[in-house]
Amino acid sequence: MSIVDRPNHAPAIGNVSSSFESRLDAGSAFPLASVRADAGWIGPDFVSVASVVGSAHLHRGRTGQDTYDFYQSGAGDLAVAVADGLGSHPATSQIGALLAARQLCRRLIETASHEADLADAATGAVAQASADVCNLASTYYELDAARVPCTAAFCWLRQSKPSQVVIGRIGDADGFVVMKCPGTDDHGPLQPCFDVGMGTARKGPANVVKSWLPYPGASPNLELWSAPLSTVHYLALTTDGVSSDLSGSPGIRRWLEHRWRRPCSASWMLQSLRYRRQGSLDDRTAAVIWVNPSSRDVAVDDDSMLPHP
């Protein structure tokens, strides 16, 4: 029996099957929720984030492996991370993703107040987070580092002067940004912070990941992007299940740009990820952070606007 769900306005692109079934992974020692979402103000910024298990995982009765986390310091700095367990370890890599997302956020915030050079600070924080994942996985889950690999993307918004945002990634998670147009209320298009050519003819196959957390010894291939906080309208962190859709489908890109045009509720964000695209069957996680938005209105599920109280 196929899944029957409420109708929505999300696009269906290509030849999408109607035969997917929904099976829960009741045998996993470490199952993740099939659906998870959060949205709300964190200081002056609005964060909306959702994670949805992939159709392939659900059809085969396997737990998803995506997750996210966020953390704020007393000084108002904000860190958000998304992480994706590698499919090579379907039973345990989601633990690595959970730990990595949490520890990246915590270490970035702890490091932020002490370092002047944000790139150095981010690099150090990632190294500490990687060590944390090894230690925590071993101590609390009796898993060695090789069984908890994951990719991750994070952002770190530093409010103290000079206020800056740093976006980083390890592996094939991604960061995107919409920049303000100086001197106007307008903004530019969604654009990638990093090379989005992974999994394409130019870069090679998608299922060959060259960098992940945790890593023993030397640093991973950590990519960083930064900009003054005042120049950013919003930024988005995605696992590869969403970033490949953003890069490979103009229709999905238009849909998500439309859905993310203003701060939105958790259910709105979940609905945003309900699009269908032929072959797009992996877990989907997206975290969108609107930087000090000028409007306090938040889009909700029924497309009406709810004034901020």
Place this chain on the structure above:
Amino acid sequence: MAEFADYETFPTFPVYILTDVSASLGAAIEEINAVLPELKRMLVSDPIAGEMARVGIMTFSASARVVLPLSDLQDVEMPILSTGSSTNFTAAFRLWRTQLPADIEALGRGATFYRPVGFFISDGRHNGREHWADELELLTDPTWRYRPEIVAFGFGAADPDALARIATRHAFMATDDSTVEQLREIMSTLISSVQTVTSSLGRGEDPQSMVEVDHRHFRPIPVQEV
């Protein structure tokens, strides 16, 4: 830096069947012809494989040819194979090495593809003039972005040592009494393997998810590091 596609592209899992059609197959080739429509039915009915798998079929005897370019099987009729003459692995690998990049690039700029998987099937030994090792080395060069994973199946008078060198992950010799039965089991395993491979969405090293065989009908061959 941007690599956004200008038109719709779709994540694709390329699967190739590279099969011996030399004269020695004889009437056994009808086993392949009988199973190809079954492969199509499976892919059309499986939602994951149906959305992601694209299948290409190449045959080799004295020369090699593409009988089905990488295709969505929903949209094509399966070819009917016929036997040729001798057995030329070199021609097979050379054709595959030229076909792969053409197929991948035809998916479109920005299209996501997973590492191609090929199922190599042979009942005999290479007897072409050029040795096949150099061509295989180019095909499986670790630095070549299109390099495929190869699962090798042998039956009849196939050379296990050659299969061990050709395969990158798994190699098997069929063990049933007749070549017809052996080939039937190979094709049945191929169908289930295509389904397993395309649904794995695996990343990194995950050899266990590649192929599952019934060990009553197959003898695993240890794969050699080249």
